[in-house]
Amino acid sequence: MSGQRTRPRLRFGAPRIDMSHGAGGKATHKLIEGLLLPALENPALTPLSDAAVLPFGEARLALTTDSFVVRPLSFPGGSIGELAVNGTVNDLAVSGATPLALSSALIVEEGLATEVLEREVGAMAAAAERARVAIATGDTKVVERGKGDGLYVITTGVGVADPELELSATSVRPGDRILCSGTLGDHGAAILIARGDLELEADILSDTRPLTPLVEALKGAAGPALRFMRDPTRGGVGTVLNELARDSGLGVVLWEERIPIREVVQGACEILGIDPLYVANEGKLLAVVAPEVADAALEALRSVEGGEEAEIIGEMKEEPARMVVMHTGFGGTRMIDMLVGDPLPRIC
């Protein structure tokens, strides 16, 4: 036999990609684990964290990339340009890394009004300044009319990982507390309403913001007792906590009464039959810390702008292993499973 590496056979199954493969739930996982991971497997990719950690001399670099395809391009509380910077900065931040620089690729649809592009590039510049990170390189492509939704933005970020932190699901221990930096579902609900498919009006703003100040506060309060962080974007808190339960082998127990959700977001979700736990967030983080530092970590989060409504929402348990359950405010218990596809509204 030659010394050539044999590629594992790809077993994905579905004959075509449909929208559920991009929704962040089970179908997305199948795509990643059945096709992308076996084809591209390497030690940096395999942990499938928000950013890959690459050894570089004495240091460790964190590298991440994300594409932004939101419709409409601007919405209450934010716009695609701001989102594209904050999203990538946040993937670095929750990996415990300090952002160094970003690259950005703009895919512009023929016919887009120049003023929209000016507005969005301006939003990128302002967001980069706020997050104290430079957009150091980039690329621009124009595609024919009808081949894009006006503007897609792809950003890649590189940062320096904190040498003191070992953030991963496998670092998490039974008894650890789960913190959430603020109200859930604001971004996803704002987008749903901004799309105008629903004749609903509600005062909901996207929560897009850089998480770096919150992460710094947490690191200061918890130090090495900070075990895990993620930003619950697409797929929401339900999906992140299911990944945590699966990868840690532990159970996640949530306390419904402690989970901060704005009444207006809860109301919009009730009308649509969508669970806010699966709705996307853009400026929130979930963290797992050792129990002895939980109260200090909470206080630290609450002292920072954007973290005022932080809560301890649950804890890690030995049982039920690899599952997420919630004690309902009503006194019962329910399971929170991973989202199947897009959250689809119920009919009645």
Add this chain to the structure above:
Amino acid sequence: MKYSREFRNADLARAVAAEIAAITDPKRHYKIMEVCGGHTHTIYRHGIKDLLPEQIELVHGPGCPVCVLPMGRVDDGIRIAERPEVIFTCFGDMMRVPGSKGNLIEMKAEGADIRMVYSPLDALRLARENPEREVVFFAIGFETTAPSTALTLKRAKKEGIENFSVFCNHVNIIPPVRALLESPDLRLDAFIGPGHVSTVIGCRPYEFMAADYGTPCVVAGFEPLDILQSILMIMRQLAEGRCEVENQYSRVVPWEGNLQALEAMAEVFELRPYFEWRGLGFIAQSALKISEAYSYFDAEIRYETPGVRVADPKACQCGEVLKGVLKPHQCRVFGTACTPEHPLGALMVSSEGACAAYYNFGRKTGERVGARR
């Protein structure tokens, strides 16, 4: 939400639960069916079972319109959706319902113009905005959603919109309930009546349950306290030896129903002699078709819908679960071949289906997990 929070008060819930426990006969087993998928969803979502004495068994009925739609009808819908001139519109949870060769999400990926709408009026708006295309609305649902389809058709007729039609799959609640009461393998002590349906039809149509079958029925709302209160009302009837139809949801449901909605339905729809239900088979006069006066808007006339009957997969035991003979997890394919991701059976499709609700909210290793902090 402030309004609905009042119906989720844990202290009140514990008080109602204690009252239920106090009048429960420890030597007796109670089987209560909630007919509506919305109730099933609430029961699981709020963990209501954990608050009830073990003598009370909640059985999940056939009240999820997505779940009871037979595969042949889904195939007919997909066949219409595949036509290049058609914009096919449907409610969100219809998108994943399996036909014999795939679902609407997959057909969309293959190029069919399928769009999710939140109401039939949105579909009519699409017809107005796309005069060169044909817009078809996939209408499903019980008496809860039928009035909005009826009003949309009335508006389409009034406005003279020609490129709009409805593939009508509306069903009625009373015939399947009667079929369940006739079923020899199901012995129910009481029914929790579907509140949303009753906002339209009122409470009177359920009176036969108590009068002819000796089975109490309490029409209930959808908040967790509504359901607990209706269980208490049922338990009181059983303890006192009464058998009546009662209205727990009186803040929304008038005893006589909504006459305006009923009139619109009577104008636009007529009864089908027979309709097939997934898991339950054919039930006489259990579904609606578009009436003669509105036949111009009937997609079944406008397009070819062969109406071939497609049998459910043999392994599925949806019928037994719908009739309360089996619990979801007792079905031989539950959670293995049949999951929300790849539903084989109807009840795994919609979040209101008993199996999907059980899979998403109820499946866990123990009944009580972890202690409150």
